[in-house]
Amino acid sequence: MSKDFSTMEDSNRSANRSIHEVSEPSRRVVLRGGLGALLGGTLAPLGLAGCATLGASSGGPLLGFKSVPVSTADTITVPPGYVAQVIAAWGEPVGIEGRMPAFKFDGSNTFAEQEAQLGMHHDGIHFYAQDGAKRGLLVMNHEYVDDGLLHTKGTGVWTANKVKKSQAAHGVSVIEVELKDGRWQQVLPSKFARRITATTPMTLAGPAAGHALTKTAADPSGTKVLGTFNNCGSGMTPWGTYLTCEENFINYFNGPASPDAHGKRWGLKKVDDTLYRWHEFDERFDAVKNPNEPNRHGWVVEIDPAKPGSTPVKRTALGRAAHEGATVAVTKDQRAVVYMGEDARFEYIYKFVSRDAIKAGGAAANATLLDHGTLYVARFDAEGKGTWLPLVHGQGPLTAANGFADQGEVLIKSRQASDALRATKMDRPEWTAVDPKTRKVYCTLTNNSNRGRDKQPATDAANPRANNTMGNIIEWLDDGDYSGTTFTWKHFVLAGDPALERADARGNIKGDAFSCPDGLWVDGRGVMWIQTDMSTSAMGKGDLVNMGNNQMLAADPASGEIRRFLTGPRGCEITGATMTPDSTTMFINVQHPGESPSERSDPDAPGKISNWPDHKQGGRPRSATVVIRKLDGGVIGS
Template sequence: MAKDFAAMEDSNRSSNPSIHDVSDPARRTVLRGGLGLAVTGLLAPLGAGTLAGCATAGGTAPPLLGFKGVPVSTADAVTVPEGYVTQVIAAWGEPVGVAGAMPAFRFDAGNTAAEQALQLGMHHDGLHYYPLDGSRRGLLVMNHEYTDDGLLHPDGMKTWGAEKVRKAQAAHGVSVIEIEWKDGRWQQVRPSRHARRITAATPCAFSGPAAGHALLRTAADPAGRIVLGTLNNCASGKTPWGTYLTCEENFAFYFKGPERPDAHQRRWGLRPGDPVGYRWHEFDERFDASKHPNEPNRFGWVVEIDPLDPTMTPVKRTALGRAAHEGATVATTKDGRAVVYMGEDARFEYIYKFVTRDRIRPGGFAANHELLDHGTLYVARFDADGSGRWLPLVHGQGPLTAAAGFADQGEVLVKTRQASDLLGATKMDRPEWIDVDRDGWVYCTLTNNSSRGGAGQPAVDAANPRANNTMGHIIRWKEDGDFDGTTFRWNHFVLAGDPANDRADAKGNVNGDAFACPDGLWVDARGVLWIQTDMSTSAMGKGDLARLGNNQMLAADPKSGEVRRFLVGPVGCEITGATATPDGRTMFINIQHPGETPSERSDPDQPRRISNWPDFRADGRPRSATVVIRKADGGVIGT
């Protein structure tokens, strides 16, 4: 998440108690070495594992973290360990490669809206590699979280009009590009029959229990079946049947709220007056919620895309629930069903999972095009004794009845937050990315929550143990039985922050290189847990976060808890998205919003100038881009 929009949501909290109201946090103990336990004896040893072909000649697996960590940095550059090399590809504004339509990026930001719709979008985020020819050629699919209008237009927002709104909408969404290893480097393949842009104006279909629901119907779409676009896409997922899941996060801030928002609108962040930072409603009426009150309900979904089919209509999967989604990680049960883990990146919101009714079938998307429409959605409750329970979000079960305001399952899914409130789920410190290690432990980054324990806000609890939590932590759990289990055991993998800090709310238990505000998370094929940070620019230059330098990417050994800094990004950036080729010899990450200003948005009237990465042109402007990382000797990343 690029900006702490969650800070603006405090006034919208319901009165649902946090878990501290029914548990005793004093029973929790935190152990040294980066392995915070809720209960002694809860944690079983975790195996490090190896990528095939990485063992030594004698059969001994090499250390999981086989590189020398890098120091913190405030340079306007990407810093990696000795023996590693980087390459920048796929920067904002580069053509994606649609045949016959490849407009070049103009460094004065003079590209039109129509040209931007054929170019990579702004502020890259979730990223996955789809092989076409193993580790030599494939598709990169990435989403684009938001836009900075000060950078996007030559004169920023000094003037405003329909063309600028169209261009901003064209810079959102998803990009599909083809890349190949050629002449000793990775290159984009242009033209490519796979190349595609999906924007905030691309028709998307609704599917699942809420499709066609009265809460999704508008004057432009009286059937409630087709919505224009996907926006504020943050984090992503890759399915075993080969599709890409993109997640709609801070959608509420694109809408002008009604003068008197109702309880449902308030719970989802709609406020009277103009939206935060965006003026789309002035030239695209559907973003005026006072005129089109159901339009906000049409965002906040997980969207499924088949990268191999550029004609496929993106599908918003309503069975997975509506939230400020950040991430959709897919695990598979022993009997072949899919389980999707999802975080909601907002203060005091929830962690979810969805278990499909049916098994995954061979045959790709065509054979599984309805798989995510049928199943059960759950929300997590973390208890103080180190146990947890998945609470079903099913109409008619428990309090989720018509008497409580839920007429049917479609309404439960549109109002997922309110349903989770009623069930008493645990309010978390901004749950973001989720991934699963080789031994079945599920990890979730909780990036921060400075409101925890504040006046009128939920107090600390077992799962969220620090008031004024500016540093964040990583929680993990293991299901009792298979991934479809309804109970689990949990603990803290690490409390972020500097172990040398004297302040209780900023002192972490990191075993190794200190970091704060964990955000991106990825477990690679060898079992390395990669952690990416998103410290806000306003906080990085002062206080406890200043000595941690620019945002970074770290590698952790799940068995020992050791954390080692692998990469530091350019000034003002966020490190996000991570994927690799099947052979593990090439890693791809995204650098988002390099040069972000302390105000957390560039001047809307002009481009920011504190960074010129990656072009370093005097007449240029900072651009989000994908970075290729390889070992100079061609070896496996991290060894």
């Protein structure tokens, strides 16, 4: 995933309004000590007085820990009374019987060994309990790779084997973990251990399966796809499966110098030697020769972690996008609703509502549940109101005359369909989270510094953040149920630093300063966990000068208070959050420690920025899962 502000995708040139153009000017107020002029309605921090939380109802505050300070150290910092333990680092064996190669710190592991090891750049993660809070499966994404660290000599002398190793370091890992003698550890070997990579066979299902736009010479059926990659956020279904999301997939494809309108709308371009170069040894990734191959990616993929031999399924009914995550809620009549953000400048927020109710019987009974239903895109209107617009063929502008021959084409071209419906252009919508107690839904809008450029919407009287370097979190409540087609919305918080001179970068945080919110999760007590992803090209500079390393914070949605809970090592992103059922163990991921501003490390100096977590002489930084527990065995965050 390219996070450099100068290279991040920005391909939406529709005339649709942005989120900053729908606020009401008459509701402007002055906030003391915050932004000089902000909107008191949709841009005010939430104050949900009277909304009970589990912490409040028990007579104590929801947040019971002491904040940690901003840090630039090459380590993990957690509050007093907590301990952080590193497990499951890149290159460790996942636990496949008879295939447990050790990690080699010089980068000399082969692609065959990498296929049996944890991948690179850990991201979304979920815990599937097997024995309550003592044993379970961790399923995690591996978003992308740093070829400077992955190979002994980096990208020098590019070979087919390096492409295969890069492909093997992408995807998903399933590992088994247990709490033993007071520490968490991997179970090796494990019958559940599995790697899913960029070459794993999987199936296309739903309305776009078998479509003319998904057929290739290698797969005339249009239903059999190899691999998943750039897996960012994730979701966990009530029936026990894992949803992994294909985000910036287009960066892996070499396109023509002048792509057609469809390719251009998805950011397809001719690649240079700073990207993945897979097409040089795998023609599947040459979209000039295989123009339909990109259409087979950009989906939400469903995996059954309890069945290591099962085939992953790409659920096309959920739409094609640069998916950041997929958060599942359940309606009162037991239908599944999946909320999804698309992490690119000026892209959209989606939700899918299943046609059928969730059945008893787990994954097998719900094997096709996500193949039938309605996909919607959000339009955020003025006065804090909004509408979910259905992406249904034949309705409104989604007709053959406008370039949508059928429902499959609507889903493959979900961006163009959303453009036609005049959905609201957002500032990089990323992770979504649902609070089951209040039924409120949240989405992180990480940043967007391209407003006003190249015909994009600029600021006006109702839009105080033209250069949105800090990001924000938006909140909405669907009318009636999660399946409602209208909603009310507000901005939960505008991230920022009150010490800055630039007014529209100060934010309105009640508590500890942060910027660039990305990962987001609401736990069983109602605590909102916020994780940041400041680009290494911008970290410590400009508006981010005081922010230190990336971090994780906890928020009380009722009071709006936000406290810093964790800081990560240098050059990393903090991402992914999950807990054991009793909330006494939290698992998070530390992605790309030591990342350079170019996002590719110098193979001759791999530990130049960070040597976390091993701090081994001659070693290299490794993404890893971190286990967090209270010393007294209590509930995390309390």
